[in-house]
Amino acid sequence: MSDTQNEKECPFDHPGVRATEYAGNDDFAAVYNIAPILPGHSLIVPRRHVERLGLLSEDEMCRFFAFARRITGFLLAHFTAEGFDWAIQDGVSAGQTVGHVHLHVIPRWPGDLPSPGDWYSRLRLPITTSPPDAVDSGARPRLSEADLRKIVASLGAAATEAGIQPVRAAPDEGGG
Ligand SMILES: [Zn+2]
Numbered sequence: 001m002s003d004t005q006n007e008k009e010c011p012f013d014h015p016g017v018r019a020t021e022y023a024g025n026d027d028f029a030a031v032y033n034i035a036p037i038l039p040g041h042s043l044i045v046p047r048r049h050v051e052r053l054g055l056l057s058e059d060e061m062c063r064f065f066a067f068a069r070r071i072t073g074f075l076l077a078h079f080t081a082e083g084f085d086w087a088i089q090d091g092v093s094a095g096q097t098v099g100h101v102h103l104h105v106i107p108r109w110p111g112d113l114p115s116p117g118d119w120y121s122r123l124r125l126p127i128t129t130s131p132p133d134a135v136d137s138g139a140r141p142r143l144s145e146a147d148l149r150k151i152v153a154s155l156g157a158a159a160t161e162a163g164i165q166p167v168r169a170a171p172d173e174g175g176g
Helices: 058-078 118-123 145-161
Strands: 021-024 028-032 042-046 083-087 103-108
Touching: 021 145, 028 058, 028 145, 042 058, 058 083, 058 103, 058 145, 083 118, 103 118
Parallel strands: none
Antiparallel strands: 021 028, 028 042, 042 103, 083 103
């Protein structure tokens, strides 16, 4: 198939995207969305390059959703949210634009958007790098690098504190 990216140009395998990771294990990562629709808007991605959900093994699928549930629970507690939306766009016909499986996790609060279903049309808006032009202009403003770094650092610390950080072989950094 030539309608989705190959591994070489996949943004989810790019170190810049990996820099927005705040929790993960050997197989999956939770990354912060560069243009969040609402606070906490994250993406759950498999570390290996997989284009479609159906290409995950049954075991990977189970662990993918178990990890996603954990991260969602963490986000709801961290942002004191009431609910959440999950979304996977699988296939071009479904709106998939990045050829690497990713689950959107969007925390929700009563009255956060004019209508509860408005998140999806916003998800499909183009991302803009010029926030001043983006206010209600039909685009999603992208966070500045500094803001993104700050959020990712704070979420990473909170995730560690909540005990959802990976059991990953890390060089000795002392206990805690
Ligand atoms: Zn990829």
